[in-house]
Amino acid sequence: MDTHRSFHERPLTVGQVAERSGVAVSTLHFYETKGLIHSQRNAGNQRRYRRDVLRRVALIKVAQRLGIPLADIGVALSTLPCDHIPTAADWQQLSAQWQRDLDARIEQMTRLRDQLTGCIGCGCLSMQDCPLRNPSDELGAQGAGARLLETD
Amino acid sequence: MDTHRSFHERPLTVGQVAERSGVAVSTLHFYETKGLIHSQRNAGNQRRYRRDVLRRVALIKVAQRLGIPLADIGVALSTLPCDHIPTAADWQQLSAQWQRDLDARIEQMTRLRDQLTGCIGCGCLSMQDCPLRNPSDELGAQGAGARLLETD
């Protein structure tokens, strides 16, 4: 039993993490320089990862799919404890923020789709009061707010 | 009447396009080098734009909000006619593709949100059969497919 546990808690090499997470070794090095992940070193100066790094990398990738820049992901990840392996509650708190982001993004995309359908797709080429003109329709994590769309 | 029409069809300078579209002059130059927009030159070699360039720029920005890279936007825009000012039908055809993209993106985001809610947010930290492991869940225009998410 103890043997079994220690097998499963044996730290991972960078190559193993790369293979299991699907990112390149160079990317893991890169993430480490950015402070997104952390490692211990063995006697020969090689990286050894705790297994929860896999979840961290997974979350990085999920966040990237949401268009969140690495710097912001780093800030979010830094709320995780460094002194112990994150618990379910730790992860939950982290993902809650991104769920709100996602909800907002979905809503904005939906609005965009409706506008595209109702405005560009239709005959309102003069765009007298096209909803796409709305300058306050921002797409959160993307940063850039919509700009004024003039009549043509 | 004729005076009025010619006023409205007078070509725009790059500064006017910049102001009315909300993008920088340098960006318009840049878009032109990428073939995303086109201009005529006056006697003094200055750019003069047809008014429909505003719609083109607007569409570029909408597409960018969807995460579509400029190169792909260029391909889509190249389906517009160069020999005449695009009609409503021309624009409609173009936007139809992006509506499908949008639909797909919205669906994927929704799925992602549900997974985040149901998986990372919950206690399934061992992730034996976590939906986020699903390697076939791609985010179209983003290019990168989801990678395998290993158990930790």
Place this chain on the structure above:
DNA sequence: GTAAAACCTCAACTTAACTTTAGGTCAACA
């Protein structure tokens, strides 16, 4: 008719997120 504002080109710089290369070290195994 002249001065300021707007325009021109071309090249170099910027940021994000990586990848590649070079030159060396460590570890697994036959």
Place this chain on the structure above:
DNA sequence: TGTTGACCTAAAGTTAAGTTGAGGTTTTAC
């Protein structure tokens, strides 16, 4: 015990999407 594959660092290169700067020309406005 040697050699091959995995690792190490540091620096340079890459792509996307622009921005900035230098040096010169055109337009516009008084």
